[in-house]
Amino acid sequence: MMVKLTSSSLSLKLSTLLLLHLPSTLLLSPSLIPFSCLLLLLLHFPYSLNRNRKHKRNRLKRIISSTASGMGSDDDDDDMDVDQANIAGSSSRKRKRGNRGGGGKMMELFEGLVRQVMQKQAAMQRSFLEALEKREQERLDREEAWKRQEMARLAREHEVMSQERAASASRDAAIISLIQKITGHTIQLPPSLSSQPPPPYQPPPAVTKRVAEPPLSTAQSQSQQPIMAIPQQQILPPPPPSHPHPHQPEQKQQQQQPQPQQQEMVMSSEQSSLPSSSRWPKAEILALINLRSGMEPRYQDNVPKGLLWEEISTSMKRMGYNRNAKRCKEKWENINKYYKKVKESNKKRPQDAKTCPYFHRLDLLYRNKVLGSGGGSSTSGLPQDQKQSPVTAMKPPQEGLVNVQQTHGSASSEEEEPIEESPQGTEKPEDLVMRELIQQQQQLQQQESMIDEDEKSAAFEIAFQSPANRGGNGHTEPPFLTMVQ
DNA sequence: CCGTTTTAGAGACCTCCGCG
DNA sequence: CGCGGAGGTCTCTAAAACGG
Known part of the structure; x- marks a missing residue:
């Protein structure tokens, strides 16, 4: 009777534990599978006791005692111990002696096993969470590095554009002064062009597209200043x-x-x-x-x-x-x-x-x-x-x-x-x-x-540098600053 | 989509006219 | 009379239009 109570309460505990922990345990640790099978086998015992109480009460005692004695030495031989208990009916007298106090030992044994399982699972969960955190941290680090690189690249591009703009402006000024000297006329620059401050930043795709448009002009295409049409026409x-x-x-x-x-x-x-x-x-x-x-x-x-x-x-x-x-x-x-x-x-x-x-x-x-x-x-x-x-x-x-x-x-x-x-x-x-x-x-x-001869040749050179680069639709920029370079 | 028809652009040749 | 320019006409061709 005591064995029955003990077994039923133990089976309840084990079933609860198994419901809570067994799936993850089985998934996470294949080495624990034999032990889990043992627990499932133990869960089956109350039904057996209810069916053949009188006939199998002693048998259960023998089984438990043999199992307890066997698991103390080797966990891997649990199934064999059960079978041996079922088969070895002739040596029941020897095993009666070893049957005393088996319930308390089993409780301790199973509690220890459950504790081990729970500890292992907790350790695995900790390692899993640590791995996740580590991966997340690495990802954030990579994103930060990429952002820094992008910012540096954009800053470099902006700086290059500013330099090019300044260079083209200086070239324009030199050319315009030359043209004014040659022609004797004062060139009225369009205010939107002459006084146009450089835009703070232009997205790179637009710039690259404009640079790629004129087929014949390479270095002058960045200047993008229709101003150049004026000297072309004033120099003959x-x-x-x-x-x-x-x-x-x-x-x-x-x-x-x-x-x-x-x-x-x-x-x-x-x-x-x-x-x-x-x-x-x-x-x-x-x-x-x-x-x-x-x-x-x-x-x-x-x-x-x-x-x-x-x-x-x-x-x-x-x-x-x-x-x-x-x-x-x-x-x-x-x-x-x-x-x-x-x-x-x-x-x-x-x-x-x-x-x-x-x-x-x-x-x-x-x-x-x-x-x-x-x-x-x-x-x-x-x-x-x-x-x-x-x-x-x-x-x-x-x-x-x-x-x-x-x-x-x-x-x-x-x-x-x-x-x-x-x-x-x-x-x-x-x-x-x-x-x-x-x-x-x-x-x-x-x-x-x-126009004296030198100025004439210079003007001629300037004027003929540009026309083919002006594009057909007026969209491409006239790169007549080739002469400066 | 493909074949046929239409149409306008352009080449080639000729003639006429004015001029020196 | 020769030369150059202008006008006319025929013909070819490529692109557009059209229909099955």
Whole structure:
């Protein structure tokens, strides 16, 4: 009876302990599994006692006593002890002696075992929590280090940007002073640009995007100052109209106009490698207009036109376009013819002017009297608004400045007429180059007398450094500060 | 998406006219 | 009469438009 009570109370304790601790114990420590199996086996005993009380009471006593004696020496042999107790019925007399006081020992034994389990589990929980805390601390340390690195990087970038901005500002100042010295005019800088304080910080993605945009300018692209358009227009390249040697102006142009020529050469390289087809590529037409308009002043006298077209053909061949003089002359007449035809008919042309990209150039040439009565065309068919007096054709530098400011997107209706039908936003780089060339030629005639040779060459260099980098839409910055470097 | 049709741009050639 | 410029016309071609 005492054994029964003891067993039932012990089973209650063990079941509670097992419910509380056994799952985690089993999970955390595989070495404790045999011991847990023993506990489960012990939980089964009350049912057995209830079923066969009379028959199995002695048997239970034997089992418990044998188990207690066996577990004292070796925990691993618990199952074997139970089986041995069941089997060894013949040696019951020996085991009766050892049965006295077995309940108290078992209690102590199981309590000790439970305590061990709980201690082990607590130790494992502590180590687990310590590991978690350690990992969390490491993660926080890494985050802190990364934040510090990011802050340092941003600070470095900001500093570099500030330095670049300062350098470009100093270059601008030097160039503007030089231009003022050359031209004798005081340059009115746009207040938003001249007095613009540097922004406190620009996010790096925007800066990198802007730097990557202009393909030809590398170091100057950071300056991002449309200011540079002003000196470009006030400094004039000197293609001398009355030069004794007809070939030299083109050579000079090609030497001192590296970027536009490079552009055109790149554009024409794939075309010029092959014999020129019947169709004139756009770059070729533009080159023809450029050459023809550039030679116009030299052939206004009694010079035979055959020489002119031979020279143009030679220049075209130098640029990679294989066109003979007859073809050049024919093409020139055709484009003028078509231009006038369209102008007379007032036909609505598509704004993109994809098929006739040189219209605005011709428009400008006619308007500026670069192409006057000669040049394979007459102004008889032109609309009246395109006929201007030579006074308006020879614009002072300030008008050129206005023109370029329009080119760069600033809205100004002061010009007598929009340059052409195409909006400013769709203008292409070569168009800008051509327009600048024309304006430079006009302004040159005015300023030739007041510019000595050294200043002229310097101005020429400055002016021709930039046009190809100005981009077509006015969004890219004109990096004319290449000359400073 | 693909084939066909339409349309405008452009090349080539010719003729006419003015001028020296 | 030769030369240069202008005008006209034919033809080709590429892009746009359109329909199945």
